[in-house]
Amino acid sequence: MRDVAVVAYGLTKFGKHGGSVVDLLSEAGYRALQDATSSVSEVDALLVGNMSSGEFEGRSGIANAVVSELALEPAFASKVENTSGSGGAAFLLGWSGVASGFYDLVLVMGGEVMTVVSREEATDIIASLTHPVEYAQGISLPGYAGLMARAYQHRYDAPREAMAHVAVKNHYNGARNPNAQFQKEITLEKALESPMIADPLRLYDFCPITDGAAAVLLCPYEAADSYTEKPVLVRGVAGATDTHVVHEREDLTAMRAVRVAAERAYAMGGLGPEQVDVAEVHDMATILEIVQTEELGFFRRGEGWKAAMEGATSLEGLKPVNTSGGLKAKGHPLGATGVAQVAEVTAQLQGRAGARQVSASKGLACNVAGFGNSAIITLLEAGE
Amino acid sequence: MRDVAVVAYGLTKFGKHGGSVVDLLSEAGYRALQDATSSVSEVDALLVGNMSSGEFEGRSGIANAVVSELALEPAFASKVENTSGSGGAAFLLGWSGVASGFYDLVLVMGGEVMTVVSREEATDIIASLTHPVEYAQGISLPGYAGLMARAYQHRYDAPREAMAHVAVKNHYNGARNPNAQFQKEITLEKALESPMIADPLRLYDFCPITDGAAAVLLCPYEAADSYTEKPVLVRGVAGATDTHVVHEREDLTAMRAVRVAAERAYAMGGLGPEQVDVAEVHDMATILEIVQTEELGFFRRGEGWKAAMEGATSLEGLKPVNTSGGLKAKGHPLGATGVAQVAEVTAQLQGRAGARQVSASKGLACNVAGFGNSAIITLLEAGE
Numbered sequence: 001m002r003d004v005a006v007v008a009y010g011l012t013k014f015g016k017h018g019g020s021v022v023d024l025l026s027e028a029g030y031r032a033l034q035d036a037t038s039s040v041s042e043v044d045a046l047l048v049g050n051m052s053s054g055e056f057e058g059r060s061g062i063a064n065a066v067v068s069e070l071a072l073e074p075a076f077a078s079k080v081e082n083t084s085g086s087g088g089a090a091f092l093l094g095w096s097g098v099a100s101g102f103y104d105l106v107l108v109m110g111g112e113v114m115t116v117v118s119r120e121e122a123t124d125i126i127a128s129l130t131h132p133v134e135y136a137q138g139i140s141l142p143g144y145a146g147l148m149a150r151a152y153q154h155r156y157d158a159p160r161e162a163m164a165h166v167a168v169k170n171h172y173n174g175a176r177n178p179n180a181q182f183q184k185e186i187t188l189e190k191a192l193e194s195p196m197i198a199d200p201l202r203l204y205d206f207c208p209i210t211d212g213a214a215a216v217l218l219c220p221y222e223a224a225d226s227y228t229e230k231p232v233l234v235r236g237v238a239g240a241t242d243t244h245v246v247h248e249r250e251d252l253t254a255m256r257a258v259r260v261a262a263e264r265a266y267a268m269g270g271l272g273p274e275q276v277d278v279a280e281v282h283d284m285a286t287i288l289e290i291v292q293t294e295e296l297g298f299f300r301r302g303e304g305w306k307a308a309m310e311g312a313t314s315l316e317g318l319k320p321v322n323t324s325g326g327l328k329a330k331g332h333p334l335g336a337t338g339v340a341q342v343a344e345v346t347a348q349l350q351g352r353a354g355a356r357q358v359s360a361s362k363g364l365a366c367n368v369a370g371f372g373n374s375a376i377i378t379l380l381e382a383g384e
Numbered sequence: 385m386r387d388v389a390v391v392a393y394g395l396t397k398f399g400k401h402g403g404s405v406v407d408l409l410s411e412a413g414y415r416a417l418q419d420a421t422s423s424v425s426e427v428d429a430l431l432v433g434n435m436s437s438g439e440f441e442g443r444s445g446i447a448n449a450v451v452s453e454l455a456l457e458p459a460f461a462s463k464v465e466n467t468s469g470s471g472g473a474a475f476l477l478g479w480s481g482v483a484s485g486f487y488d489l490v491l492v493m494g495g496e497v498m499t500v501v502s503r504e505e506a507t508d509i510i511a512s513l514t515h516p517v518e519y520a521q522g523i524s525l526p527g528y529a530g531l532m533a534r535a536y537q538h539r540y541d542a543p544r545e546a547m548a549h550v551a552v553k554n555h556y557n558g559a560r561n562p563n564a565q566f567q568k569e570i571t572l573e574k575a576l577e578s579p580m581i582a583d584p585l586r587l588y589d590f591c592p593i594t595d596g597a598a599a600v601l602l603c604p605y606e607a608a609d610s611y612t613e614k615p616v617l618v619r620g621v622a623g624a625t626d627t628h629v630v631h632e633r634e635d636l637t638a639m640r641a642v643r644v645a646a647e648r649a650y651a652m653g654g655l656g657p658e659q660v661d662v663a664e665v666h667d668m669a670t671i672l673e674i675v676q677t678e679e680l681g682f683f684r685r686g687e688g689w690k691a692a693m694e695g696a697t698s699l700e701g702l703k704p705v706n707t708s709g710g711l712k713a714k715g716h717p718l719g720a721t722g723v724a725q726v727a728e729v730t731a732q733l734q735g736r737a738g739a740r741q742v743s744a745s746k747g748l749a750c751n752v753a754g755f756g757n758s759a760i761i762t763l764l765e766a767g768e
Binding site for chain 2: 058
């Protein structure tokens, strides 16, 4: 396998855009192509992570639409759908295309337009990823998160405030990210007093409904100099799944797909969690950030909540997590997230993260599909 | 890049099933695993070609559902959507995963359940792949095919009967395929007198609405002996796109994506169209089979219609095309088609095609997305 580099990225502002995801994807893709130091008028393939353009806006085949908008025909183009992990899956498959030697230049994109339907419709569309029997019983994604939070608090004697600390930290970071949906700090009190959504989780424990898109350009590492002065090496990438039916899982406070994918990615990269300087994780709900920081090996099982309260995951902490603001504050356009995470880690490793910049030479992105149904982990390292 | 082999396949019967595509995919996947000569209880990845499970039946994240149904967790799993070329795109990406050395065993699947909505709703869902402006003008996929047929007849002085010959031949072949939706021969008169759909094309010029699924198992060629006595080598695979907006294309009688993808696949495989013994092509409408046999280089531009009338593409002809019955008679469950085509060529190369068996050592599958928006070509060869 060839070493693969991330050499450029592009994002739209995350927030409320409306319109079509084809337009946002084209904007992010154009920005990624512009971000390269040499002019790029051809790519070999274009992979688009997107969950539900059909349900949100009645469009399918969006990869063919985007390749045309960017005048990149006859490049191969396809959409990749892995629910909220669509962007991560597109990245993994795009990486594989370059690693194999099949493709020399791949544009991996992710995007979603969600605000064109009501919140109730959006909840229904998102819940289409759950097992039909579970959804029929009335549980949605926020409901699973509430159950997990309750079980986690009970087992590890974790205070409610720990989750709120994640929200406060991610809003702090989002306020330093010009592309974030929410660029406003919040207080612990505000998070704790926000409306109840899924006991014990409240409004500020959840990511918003967001429109947005992201893109990254991949090429063989040995050719990276043609496109950037600061190539970022893909040290590892791996995906894994857990049961589709959540109630069949052994442990409601665990995320097996994240643990297995991380083990695989670390093994592939020849490094461990202690060497990761910065990470983007999938905080669809605050409790999920805490659990993921444990499954990724950053903290011991049952101790992620302490790390969150003590500031270990803040910009100034030992292990900064979600410097972008995370899904919580940056926003979570479903298919965009996995690619936006890679773009944020790339920005950090290239020293381009502005007011939220941390000191980092290695970073990790953890994109989760569904409620832990699947996870894709990417390990990145600043090139020489 | 490593050589990759197709070592097993599985299909459901094509036709009217209803229910969920998750069930059909699981059935096809199970059959493919059973088709291997050694017991397979683990795969590295599972890629599922599917266009619109969200629109047809309100389910997303079906790859995670299928991996669970087959108890293949924690294998990586993702859906790949490229409209009617979803199966081909899933195959290309699965092939790349094995070729790169990243994965050793990949289950590539494709499936669609379409009969759970009305014909009018199905037409709307399928048309969501077209450019919104064109669809707003009233043109649907059959409409494009009608325009192409008219232009082709005019330019090449081709008789209306040429298209009907394709329908008759594909019904003849379908009658010899136990998995085909239509296993009944038809006469030329019946095809020519069927109800008008998009002048000059009639009902028998079009594929039906179909439920079905298909799966193939891929591994490195050097490991193929573990799974089969008759490995099939992937000699070439390539994808290409054309403009999303059909009226921007230079020539309404051409399919540029097919031509470019074929050129790439032939170059990769080091062989030409004259060496292809058997082919499955994307006959969503009869005219498309004729045009594809030209773009693939089987016949000269403007002469595909003569080949169709003279029987060159029949089971007994020099270049048998759509031995399975094609989309016309086997049926066209959108996401299944690209994988089912590979399964049919594999069956032919392994000598397992029963009453429709032809003599073949090399075969080709041509899966088209949309109205030529994209094409994926696979070249297969019977192993030593």
